[in-house]
Amino acid sequence: MTTLERAEAAEHALSQELDRVVVKSVIYTSGERDPRVPAPRPPDSGKRYMMGQDPRLPQMPARPTLVDYFKYRFGPANHLLQSARLAQKSGASEKVILACLVHDIAIAGFIRGDHGYWAAQMLEPYVDEEVSWAIRYHQALRFYADESVGYKYPELYSKLFGPDYQPDEYIARDYAMARNHKWYMTSRLICVNDLYAFDPDVQVELEEFTDVIGRNFKQPKEGLGWDSSPSAHMWRTIMCPTKYL
Numbered sequence: 001m002t003t004l005e006r007a008e009a010a011e012h013a014l015s016q017e018l019d020r021v022v023v024k025s026v027i028y029t030s031g032e033r034d035p036r037v038p039a040p041r042p043p044d045s046g047k048r049y050m051m052g053q054d055p056r057l058p059q060m061p062a063r064p065t066l067v068d069y070f071k072y073r074f075g076p077a078n079h080l081l082q083s084a085r086l087a088q089k090s091g092a093s094e095k096v097i098l099a100c101l102v103h104d105i106a107i108a109g110f111i112r113g114d115h116g117y118w119a120a121q122m123l124e125p126y127v128d129e130e131v132s133w134a135i136r137y138h139q140a141l142r143f144y145a146d147e148s149v150g151y152k153y154p155e156l157y158s159k160l161f162g163p164d165y166q167p168d169e170y171i172a173r174d175y176a177m178a179r180n181h182k183w184y185m186t187s188r189l190i191c192v193n194d195l196y197a198f199d200p201d202v203q204v205e206l207e208e209f210t211d212v213i214g215r216n217f218k219q220p221k222e223g224l225g226w227d228s229s230p231s232a233h234m235w236r237t238i239m240c241p242t243k244y245l
């Protein structure tokens, strides 16, 4: 058996134990599998398909808030919490603190590639336009130094991507545009407060930012994901990542 076959066999065994059939979206497996090849279907033996919250995950409350997504669906948020704390300590505005707190939520709970663009889109209906703008463009700005605020090209990137890595053309283009935008510095401050290595000794609790979130994030009364904003479906996907349709 290849590694992939073993993983698939394990998954089939797992889905046998569930009373619902789980079929993963192509994006979860593309790369491990060739997306052009039909995915093997789990033996459903008369079972129903997953159409709600996956029982293997902690259940989200009926009307979830942003904080609930942090608690139940996002990976460890140390990086975000420490970035927000750093921004707060430097006397940054609440917009910047909130932007730092949520700038990498796509990595924490959704999709890594182009994470700044994804996060901005998810947040756009619920935050000030300047906040989502800043999050969108931190994606590009992080690859370019700005000595005026002491931001250097991250050493970590040279390690991760190689010393001669060049950002894609659309990143260079978005950087050039953002560099001359009135909100440039808001986005740049995300990079300045972005910690590339989190400090394991610093514990920051999400509750420290309850007020900042309360004042700057428009929580929909129906629950985040159950509202009808242009990005509500993205939150629902995070809530129910294995929903069949």
Ligand SMILES: [Fe+2]
Pocket: 103, 104, 115, 116, 138, 139
């Ligand atoms: Fe980021």
Ligand SMILES: [Fe+2]
Pocket: 079, 103, 104, 194, 195
């Ligand atoms: Fe970050």
